[in-house]
Amino acid sequence: MTEQFPKQEVCAVPAEGEAPPGGPAQSGPSEGVPPEVGGTRQVTRDRAADRAAVRAFRPNRRVPAIVVSVLLALLGLLVAAETISGLAGRPLRLVPYDRMLGWAASTLWSNPLFLLGSAVAALIGLALLVTALVPGRPGMVPVRSGDPDVIIGLRPKSVTRALAHAAEEVPGVHSARATIRGHTVAVTPATSGWDKERFAQEVRTAVLTRLAGLNPVEPYRVAVNVKERK
Structure with missing residues (x-):
């Protein structure tokens, strides 16, 4: 039996002196010593560094570029040969x-076949244009370094493993699984004999705390689906 709790939270890295979700308040850090959350060094936000990290791990659209290049090369060879x-x-x-x-000489502009061919060609061109202009999802999870020249990224598998481990540290969790879909982290903990709503909130708090410790550049929502262990 699985119960769904659609309430979601957004991961936010605590500011200096603030408490992480579900954690005790921290006093201001000593001079030259960065604050820490869950044993992970926190880095001051820098927009230039954040943008550099996101761009560094953005897909290069190699597949569409290769397809278009091959087609144009074949067309050029055909024209040259003829x-x-x-x-x-x-x-x-x-x-x-x-x-x-x-x-072409005997076909009118209003011919359905001509209009259909024109529409297909226009759609293909528009799809290629959108593919080139719209940025793709990074292959890595960018994390803050505080320096535009220092780019740090974590493998999604490593991030989900760390978040699942954080959920498993909550008392009563037998096992947990975490996945990343876009900007949403879905966590599925398995438990038995607990108040499901309160339990889901405790797991969400633990995962948000670990996310804040990882210090990702982009915000992530956390969705917890409690699975009852039989």
Whole structure:
């Protein structure tokens, strides 16, 4: 039996002197010593450093670029082969140009086939343009370093393992599993004989505290789905 608790929280790194979620208040750090949350060094937020970290791990769109490059190269080779063979007096005619020109000369702009082909070509071009302009999700989880020249990233698998371990440290948790989907961390702890709503809040607090300790650049929501162990 699984119970769903849709309430979500956003991970926020505590400011100096503030308490992490569910933790005791901390006094101001000594000069030159950064504050710590859960044993992890906290780094002051720097927007330039955050942007550099996100850009560093952003996908390069290699697959769409390779596909377009290969298609353009094949098209260029085809045009070159047809041109050279035509100049030599022995055209290859790999493409039926005569029939294509005849069809184009006898087809009206309002022809459904012509409109359909134009729409498909426009959609393909728009999809390629959006793919090139819209940034993709980073392959790593960027974390704050405080320096634009120092780029730090964590593997998503390492992050989910750390968050699952944090959930397992809550009393009553037999096991836990964590996954990252976009900006949401889904945690599934297994327990038995507990107040599910209060238990979910304790797990959420523990996971948020560990997230704050990891100090990610981007905010993450935490969704807890308590699974009853039979």
